[in-house]
Amino acid sequence: MRPLVASIDLSAITHNYAVAKRCAPGRQAFAVVKANAYGHGVREVVTALHGIADGFAVACLEEAAEVRALHGEARILLLEGCFAADEYQFAAQLGLDVVLHNALQAQQLLAATLSRPLNVWLKLDSGMHRLGFSAAALREWHGHLHGAVQVAELNLLSHFACADERGSETIELQLEQFLELLDLDFAQRSLANSAAILTIPAAHMDWLRPGIMLYGATPFADLTAAELSVRPAMSLTAQLIACRDVAVGEAVGYGASWCAERQSRIGTVSCGYADGYPRHAPTGTPVIVRGQRVALVGRVSMDMLSVDLTDLPDAAEGDVVELWGAQLPVDEVAQAAGTIGYELLSKVTARVPRRYRNS
CATH class of the missing domain: 2.40.37.10 (Lyase, Ornithine Decarboxylase; Chain A, domain 1)
Structure with a gap:
């Protein structure tokens, strides 16, 4: 056998998840396991976190189906949402939490006949300009979706562009945009990625989304994993x-x-x-x-x-x-x-x- 191996310490991953939770007492956390759990093996990582993690986050339906097969009850957040109208029924069958980041996705959801309503996360483009509704559009779609038969929970989500750059003005601007929408009736809110979990308490909200820290690497150029008390997996x-x-x-x-x-x-x-x-x-x-x-x-x-x-x-x-x-x-x-x-x-x-x- 060729002498090359990636040795994965699953106890390090459970330790790092616990670090994320300790940073924000009382909050829940989606363990981000997209991209084969950042190369660590999604089956093994989800199994290690079974009974520990409050939920899991993935990028696409294929990843979600794999996680659901491993864990029948956990909340699974579909970070990019559905890419076609017929995927909403599959998402409902899997019992997913689904992100909506544009009008087409919202329209397709409202046109869908589902076996059960979905937990929906409206994504705000708070400044990264990658995915998400503007604040004005999000307010409009909140009105359309609130109380819709396809929607169980209506939640709010956004993503930092510069949380790894401590002291960045962009952080404050994005946080302000997010907070300005909290006059709307949302069941749950999520904003904090690994960097924000570790250094921006004001961003912790209801649900955390630990990604790179879960695997024992640092999101920062000026803080090592050891300094953050996370262990390499x-x-x-x-x-x-x-x-x-x-x-x-x-x-x-x-x-x-x-x-x-x-x-x-x-x-x-x-x-x-x-x-x-x-x-x-x-x-x-x-x-x-x-x-x-x-x-x-x-x-x-x-x-x-x-x-x-x-x-x-x-x-x-x-x-x-x-x-x-x-x-x-x-x-x-x-x-x-x-x-x-x-x-x-x-x-x-x-x-x-x-x-x-x-x-």
């Missing part, structure tokens, strides 16, 4: 599958983009971009070998990458290599590669086996 580990000496001036990898400036010892690691490791990770990106940091060198290949072992002379073929995890935060690797932890975790591909534990 995934460790991506490979092995050294070859070691070789490289003379001064010799190149390593595709394009000969890295040349040895000293007599060097280079290790080849069993992980590449087809596994989800970022191809654009530059020379110098850290990995862990024998508990010490060594640097990636040259281009990341489809199935392999190279590291400089010159300052770690005892390293040998078969040694474990941590690409990210308990010793090396995924956020640090992401920063080196010019991206975010969300992308690295969610892009670990299906060919990487997941192994689960409750430590």
Whole structure:
């Protein structure tokens, strides 16, 4: 078996969910498990949170159906809503909470004949300008939907654009827009993503939506996961599958983009971009070998990458290599590669086996 595995600590995920709940006592929380639970395995994550989580949030009906098969009672929030008129009946059969973010979705819902009414969340575009009604349009549709036979609960939801930028004026502006609608009769309200859960108490409302914090990564550039008391859930580990000496001036990898400036010892690691490791990770990106940091060198290949072992002379073929995890935060690797932890975790591909534990 190829020596590469994503080890998932499910107890870290339950711990991180509890951290979110402790940040906002008395509130409920949708655990965000879209995108295969950010690459961690939706079946295993939902099972671990069964009986703990108040609900789950997903992006599409396919994800919702998978979660419902695992949990018959939990509230499941469909974050992007339905994409076609005939999906509302399926949503009703699954007993979903459905987001409405435009007039077409609202019209299709009101035209639908459903087996049971849906919990509906009207989405306010409070400033992100991605999805959602304007404040004026939302007021209008609140009037149309309130008391409709297709609607059980009528709720309010929005999403921060800059909650990860502490002190951003946008945060206050979005919060103000949200609060200005609370003269309307809503059963439930939700605004806080991970960053807002951790740092914006005024945004906590009735339902939280912890996403990246659930998996032990940070939404902030200036606060680490450890500082936020969340534990990394995934460790991506490979092995050294070859070691070789490289003379001064010799190149390593595709394009000969890295040349040895000293007599060097280079290790080849069993992980590449087809596994989800970022191809654009530059020379110098850290990995862990024998508990010490060594640097990636040259281009990341489809199935392999190279590291400089010159300052770690005892390293040998078969040694474990941590690409990210308990010793090396995924956020640090992401920063080196010019991206975010969300992308690295969610892009670990299906060919990487997941192994689960409750430590």
